[in-house]
Amino acid sequence: MAKGVMIVAEQRDGALRKISLELAATARKLADQSGDEVSAILLGSGIEGLAAQLGKYGVDKVFVGDSPAMEPYITEAHAAIVAKVVKDNDPAILLMGASVQGKDLSSRVAAKLATGLATDCTDVKIADGKLLAIRPMYAGKCFGEIVTNSNPAMASLRPNVFPAVENAKAGAVVKVDAAVDAASIKSKVLEVQKDTSGKVDLTEANVIVSGGRGMKGPEGFSILEELAGVLKGTVGASRAAVDAGWKLQKDQVGQTGKVVSPNLYIACGISGAIQHLAGMSSSKCIVAINKDAEAPIFTRADYGVVDDLFKVVPELTAVCKKMLA
Amino acid sequence: MNIIACVKQVPDTEAQIKVKADGSGIEEGQIKWVMNPYDEYGVEEALRLKEKNGGDVTIVSLGPARAMETIRTALAMGADKAVHICDPAFDNADAFVVGNALAAVIKTLPHDIILCGQRAIDDDAGQVGAMLAEALNLPQLTLVTKLDFAGSSVKVIRPIEGAQLLIETSLPCVVTAQKGLNEPRYASLPGIMKAKKKPVDVKNAAALGIATEAKAKVAKTIPPPARAAGKIICGEDPVQKAAELGRLLREEAKAI
Numbered sequence: 001m002a003k004g005v006m007i008v009a010e011q012r013d014g015a016l017r018k019i020s021l022e023l024a025a026t027a028r029k030l031a032d033q034s035g036d037e038v039s040a041i042l043l044g045s046g047i048e049g050l051a052a053q054l055g056k057y058g059v060d061k062v063f064v065g066d067s068p069a070m071e072p073y074i075t076e077a078h079a080a081i082v083a084k085v086v087k088d089n090d091p092a093i094l095l096m097g098a099s100v101q102g103k104d105l106s107s108r109v110a111a112k113l114a115t116g117l118a119t120d121c122t123d124v125k126i127a128d129g130k131l132l133a134i135r136p137m138y139a140g141k142c143f144g145e146i147v148t149n150s151n152p153a154m155a156s157l158r159p160n161v162f163p164a165v166e167n168a169k170a171g172a173v174v175k176v177d178a179a180v181d182a183a184s185i186k187s188k189v190l191e192v193q194k195d196t197s198g199k200v201d202l203t204e205a206n207v208i209v210s211g212g213r214g215m216k217g218p219e220g221f222s223i224l225e226e227l228a229g230v231l232k233g234t235v236g237a238s239r240a241a242v243d244a245g246w247k248l249q250k251d252q253v254g255q256t257g258k259v260v261s262p263n264l265y266i267a268c269g270i271s272g273a274i275q276h277l278a279g280m281s282s283s284k285c286i287v288a289i290n291k292d293a294e295a296p297i298f299t300r301a302d303y304g305v306v307d308d309l310f311k312v313v314p315e316l317t318a319v320c321k322k323m324l325a
Numbered sequence: 326m327n328i329i330a331c332v333k334q335v336p337d338t339e340a341q342i343k344v345k346a347d348g349s350g351i352e353e354g355q356i357k358w359v360m361n362p363y364d365e366y367g368v369e370e371a372l373r374l375k376e377k378n379g380g381d382v383t384i385v386s387l388g389p390a391r392a393m394e395t396i397r398t399a400l401a402m403g404a405d406k407a408v409h410i411c412d413p414a415f416d417n418a419d420a421f422v423v424g425n426a427l428a429a430v431i432k433t434l435p436h437d438i439i440l441c442g443q444r445a446i447d448d449d450a451g452q453v454g455a456m457l458a459e460a461l462n463l464p465q466l467t468l469v470t471k472l473d474f475a476g477s478s479v480k481v482i483r484p485i486e487g488a489q490l491l492i493e494t495s496l497p498c499v500v501t502a503q504k505g506l507n508e509p510r511y512a513s514l515p516g517i518m519k520a521k522k523k524p525v526d527v528k529n530a531a532a533l534g535i536a537t538e539a540k541a542k543v544a545k546t547i548p549p550p551a552r553a554a555g556k557i558i559c560g561e562d563p564v565q566k567a568a569e570l571g572r573l574l575r576e577e578a579k580a581i
Binding site (some may be wrong): 072140142 | 336338341351363450455456463465468471480489492537550558572580
């Protein structure tokens with residue numbers, strides 16, 4: 001009978017990504033309700049040492065597939081190994097990250113296992129002995145409670161939502177064969193073009209400072225960069241600012257951009273079109289700075305300042321700098 | 326070149342989404358339906374591939390009768406023909422069922438490349454491309470922002486967190502389109518007129534011979550959690566307001 005909670009850990013360049021710890025801690029919490037085991041799948045090359053860190057966050061057993069064939073990530077290769085380890089060990093629940101890689105992999109694995117997958121969940125719990133996965137739909141305009149009757153019940157977890165709590169377990173390494181038939185792998189990564197700006201991706205940022213039409217032009221964003229710099233955050237933009245060519249597509253927050261959930265979201269000169277509100281409503285604390293007191297963004301804000309952002313933002317930057325000094 | 330583009334009809338991004346009182350779904354009465362924006366990028370890329378390399382573009386869509394409007398839009402943009410999978414048996418389909426249904430149709434058509442949107446903006450699952458690729462045993466390239474076709478393979482750019490990857494894959498393959506891939510064209514008036522005469526093959530579940538039972542079920546649809554009313558920081562002086570905001574964020578919200 002299917003039993004236990006399994007996660008697929010994600011690493012990049014030999015380091016575990018934060019989502020892996022969030023997955024481990026969440027799996028631990030679910031498994032403890034039934035006294036079950038938490039296991040993890042860790043794939044890559046030269047990564048066996050990372051298993052101990054998963055142990056620290058609550059993983060009992062780590063299936064390590066350490067092979068040059070596992071680096072860099074290729075969907076077909078990783079999906080084949082993950083599906084095999086899952087079939088061999090029959091977990092009741094399989095969790096992955098809703099990161100770019102996790103979304104790509106989880107869908108392929110679910111197809112291979114012919115099971116159900118709830119993408120980008122913001123909450124998971126056990127109800128009637130089964131996984132109940134809660135996820136935003138319509139970019140958060142409503143939520144769905146997802147139940148899967150096949151095994152394993154799969155869910156991918158939205159980064160930055162689930163706490164990574166330490167809870168030391170064995171993290172015992174079980175080596176698995178991660179060799180793949182090279183002929184079956186049709187895709188090849190030719191080049192990794194790294195973003196050298198050092199900016200944290202919006203989907204993983206703790207603090208986002210976003211600008212909209214009220215920034216008046218690309219130059220206006222420099223004051224947001226300064227505030228983000230002090231708060232160790234990332235600058236985002238509304239669709240209006242992206243469509244105007246002031247910011248890049250990858251910076252867009254909203255229904256047709258990135259759906260984000262930082263601890264702090266500061267919306268500057270953003271009126272709050274429904275598509276934008278949908279993309280940032282799951283942020284923990286929302287601040288709106290806008291001249292227009294009637295702007296819809298204020299309906300979602302925890303703190304609002306109705307004033308000229310070009311006066312308020314630099315001052316806020318100075319205040320924060322002083323507080324954090 | 327045989328090009329397939331999959332499209333889904335979804336509520337317009339402007340749509341207010343109201344949950345039915347019994348939690349069985351959303352109220353559809355007031356909704357304006359459009360082609361999923363990410364699918365538009367897929368259709369546009371399909372048309373550009375055809376314009377450059379010759380061949381034809383087939384649209385495949387699963388949806389209720391109203392989805393025909395979206396299929397006609399894709400045909401008006403320039404696609405050649407379409408298959409509409411239409412059956413109430415698919416009303417509660419999940420990505421697994423949809424992926425298999427699309428695959429069952431595409432298996433019967435010549436295909437060099439299959440384009441889908443990276444996700445549909447209604448259920449936001451983002452699984453169909455991969456489900457379809459697995460069902461057809463093809464490689465998948467998800468979240469693509471640039472595509473170059475070179476004879477028997479494609480090279481694509483795929484953004485990940487903090488980097489972008491240049492990936493090469495042999496054809497046939499499944500590509501899911503991300504915003505940035507292209508700027509979709511509008512259907513022209515002659516295009517709209519021509520679309521009315523283009524062939525659309527309507528198929529039901531029995532014709533596909535696949536299971537229609539969803540693996541992942543939406544047991545209940547619920548409204549988003551309510552947010553407590555916020556605080557508007559009052560005053561005349563922007564400097565003082567900024568100071569008060571900073572203090573509240575640090576001391577009350579503990580967000581700094």
